[in-house]
Amino acid sequence: MEFNVAQLMKEATGASREYELDDDITDLDGGLTPLGKLTGNLVLLRIHSGVLATGDLRVALSLQCGRCLEPVCVRVSVEFSESFRPLTDIQTGRFLSPEEFEGQAEDLTDEALLIDAQHILDISEVVRQNIWLSVPIVAACDYTDPVSGSADPDACPKYIQLLSESALADTFGKQTPSEAEGIDPRWEALLALQDEPRSE
Numbered sequence: 192m193e194f195n196v197a198q199l200m201k202e203a204t205g206a207s208r209e210y211e212l213d214d215d216i217t218d219l220d221g222g223l224t225p226l227g228k229l230t231g232n233l234v235l236l237r238i239h240s241g242v243l244a245t246g247d248l249r250v251a252l253s254l255q256c257g258r259c260l261e262p263v264c265v266r267v268s269v270e271f272s273e274s275f276r277p278l279t280d281i282q283t284g285r286f287l288s289p290e291e292f293e294g295q296a297e298d299l300t301d302e303a304l305l306i307d308a309q310h311i312l313d314i315s316e317v318v319r320q321n322i323w324l325s326v327p328i329v330a331a332c333d334y335t336d337p338v339s340g341s342a343d344p345d346a347c348p349k350y351i352q353l354l355s356e357s358a359l360a361d362t363f364g365k366q367t368p369s370e371a372e373g374i375d376p377r378w379e380a381l382l383a384l385q386d387e388p389r390s391e
């Protein structure tokens with residue numbers, strides 16, 4: 192996810208480039224399991240302090256259902272708008288001192304937002320951070336609330352089945368403990384003997 196912005200940096204404020212992304216992000220973050228490529232649209236806009244990168248991206252991730260722990264596919268959208276600053280002056284190649292930077296103070300200290308000396312702008316770290324921001328706190332099996340668009344873990348079919356099974360077990364609570372454990376009732380008499388305190 193690297194872009195050479197040498198030409199763009201030479202252009203006037205307002206100049207822009209648009210890219211369609213279709214990137215493999217398997218190695219982006221060890222904690223993420225992408226199920227497909229990162230796709231979408233990236234606009235690089237020449238601004239006074241450097242380049243404003245605006246991304247509207249999507250990726251499908253494998254997450255764990257918050258109820259049954261089965262893997263589920265969750266599509267996340269990754270939207271960001273970050274200004275990158277050049278490390279060197281595009282005309283002279285001279286390293287720019289922080290005092291020369293015109294922009295937000297927080298952008299100045301963020302190494303992820305530097306355009307390097309070879310004029311490469313790398314959005315990887317910005318994308319990585321924004322994917323994590325888009326990952327739902329609780330993922331859930333194949334049910335998404337049509338209104339909120341967020342997944343409802345309590346709608347997990349396996350979870351509902353588990354709940355109804357435990358409700359059934361409560362209703363028919365007359366089972367002997369051995370029946371519940373799947374022990375042949377014919378052995379139960381022997382087991383009862385085994386449990387009796389032995390006379391020394």
Ligand SMILES: [Zn+2]
Binds near residue numbers: 257258259331348350
């Ligand atoms: Zn589930």
